[in-house]
Amino acid sequence: MRNKIAIALLIAGLLSIGAWNGQGQTDKPRNVSYEYQVIFDPTATQAMEEGVKQLNQIGAEGWEITGVIQYGNNAPMLYLKRPRRSL
Numbered sequence: 001m002r003n004k005i006a007i008a009l010l011i012a013g014l015l016s017i018g019a020w021n022g023q024g025q026t027d028k029p030r031n032v033s034y035e036y037q038v039i040f041d042p043t044a045t046q047a048m049e050e051g052v053k054q055l056n057q058i059g060a061e062g063w064e065i066t067g068v069i070q071y072g073n074n075a076p077m078l079y080l081k082r083p084r085r086s087l
Helices: 002-021 048-060
Strands: 034-040 064-069 077-083
Touching: none
Parallel strands: none
Antiparallel strands: 034 077, 064 077
């Protein structure tokens, strides 16, 4: 009886591991190269409304913020990346 329970648990465990490996992001491109850009935060260097408009424009061009850093009292710098556009 114990052998049957052990075999059943082993099979259930193997099936659950197989199902777990099949999950995740599958539509993400594999060999993507990126281009990068560093800008000063436009919301800190100009009026908030204009800065937000500029950020929206940058986002519409495919850029996304990957990091923010600020040195001293200077405006924050935004590190941006987007997939490199094929020619």
